[in-house]
Amino acid sequence: MRSSCFSLVLGVVLVLGTLSGVATARDVVDRIVAVVNGDVITLFELNQRFRPVVEQFQGQELGEAEARMLLDGKRRLLDRMVEEVLLRQEAERLEIEVSDVEVQNQLRQLRERAGLTESQFLEQLTLQGLTREQYERRLRDEMLRHRLLSAMVRRKVVVTTDEVRAYYQANQERFAQQRQVRLGLILFASRDAAENVRSRLMQGDLTFAEAAQRYSQGPAAEQGGDIGQFAWQDLSPEWRGAVEPLQVGEISSVVLIQDRPALIQLLGEQAGELKALADVEDEIREALMEPRLEERYDEYLENLRNRALIDIRL
Incomplete structure (x- = not known):
C-alpha cells in the first residue's frame, strides 16, 4: 500500500513539476502518451489541457485520495482527447470542414458575449496557458465535432x-404559464398612519399613487408605489395572503411586510394558462x-x- 501511494504521489509531483515553468533535472521529458490511427497526443499537450486542474493543488501536500483523483482525472482527459482525434479524423474522411472565417466569427461572438475586449480576451487566454492559435484550433475542433455529430448522429x-x-x-x-401580478406598495412608519391613509383611499380623497408619493417609506415611492410584476409562485406567503382576495384596482387591509405596516394594491393581473x-x-x-x-x-x-x-x- 505504501508503495502504491508513493507511486500515485510521485505521478502527481511529476505533473506539477512539468507545469511549474522551472526546468530541472527531474522534469518529465515530453513523450507520446497516445497514438490514434497514426496521430499522436503528447504528454505536453495532455499536461497543458490538465493544467487548470493541477493548479488547484499547487503548494498542497497530496494524500493518496487526492493523488488518485488527479491521476484518474488525467486518464479521463486523455480518453476525451482520443475521442477528439477520432472525431477530427472522421470529419476529414467525410470532408466536413470549418472555414477560417467561421472560426473567427464564432470567436468574435464568444468574446462579445463575455463582454471582453480583444486585449482582455488575450489576457484570459494567457492565464489559461493558451495562445490565440491554440484556442482557435480547439474552437475549430469543437465546431467540427458539432457539425459531424449533426450529420452522422442527429x-x-x-x-x-x-x-x-x-x-x-x-x-x-410544465407548460402552464404562471399567474403574474403587478403590485403597488406603500410602507408606513406606524400602523396608525397606515390606517389613516387607507381610510382616505377608501373615501376617494386621494389615489394610491398619490399616497405612495406622499407617505411611502418603501421602494418606488416616486413611481406611485408601483414595484413591478411578479410571478405568483415567487411571492412569499405573507404577500400571497394579502393579494389573494383582491380584484384589480383594490387595496389590501393593513398588513405587515417585514414587520412594517403596509398597503398593497393589485395594479394588474395576468392569469396562468x-x-x-x-x-x-x-x-x-x-x-x-x-x-x-x-x-x-x-x-x-x-x-x-x-x-x-x-x-x-x-
Whole structure:
C-alpha cells in the first residue's frame, strides 16, 4: 500500500513539476502518451489541457485520495482527447470542414458575449496557458465535432408527432404559464398612519399613487408605489395572503411586510394558462431527443473506437 501511494504521489509531483515553468533535472521529458490511427497526443499537450486542474493543488501536500483523483482525472482527459482525434479524423474522411472565417466569427461572438475586449480576451487566454492559435484550433475542433455529430448522429434520431403530443399531455403543468401580478406598495412608519391613509383611499380623497408619493417609506415611492410584476409562485406567503382576495384596482387591509405596516394594491393581473402545443413543440422535441442523442453519440464513438488503432501509453 505504501508503495502504491508513493507511486500515485510521485505521478502527481511529476505533473506539477512539468507545469511549474522551472526546468530541472527531474522534469518529465515530453513523450507520446497516445497514438490514434497514426496521430499522436503528447504528454505536453495532455499536461497543458490538465493544467487548470493541477493548479488547484499547487503548494498542497497530496494524500493518496487526492493523488488518485488527479491521476484518474488525467486518464479521463486523455480518453476525451482520443475521442477528439477520432472525431477530427472522421470529419476529414467525410470532408466536413470549418472555414477560417467561421472560426473567427464564432470567436468574435464568444468574446462579445463575455463582454471582453480583444486585449482582455488575450489576457484570459494567457492565464489559461493558451495562445490565440491554440484556442482557435480547439474552437475549430469543437465546431467540427458539432457539425459531424449533426450529420452522422442527429439526423438518425427521430421524434414523432405522436410522441410530442403524448409528452405534452403528460406534462401539462410544465407548460402552464404562471399567474403574474403587478403590485403597488406603500410602507408606513406606524400602523396608525397606515390606517389613516387607507381610510382616505377608501373615501376617494386621494389615489394610491398619490399616497405612495406622499407617505411611502418603501421602494418606488416616486413611481406611485408601483414595484413591478411578479410571478405568483415567487411571492412569499405573507404577500400571497394579502393579494389573494383582491380584484384589480383594490387595496389590501393593513398588513405587515417585514414587520412594517403596509398597503398593497393589485395594479394588474395576468392569469396562468396552458401554452399551446404549437408554442412548445420544439422544446418538447429537444427534450425527447436529448437522451436518444446521447445514446447514439455513445454508440457512434464506440464504433469509431472499435475500428481505430489506438495505443495508450500513459
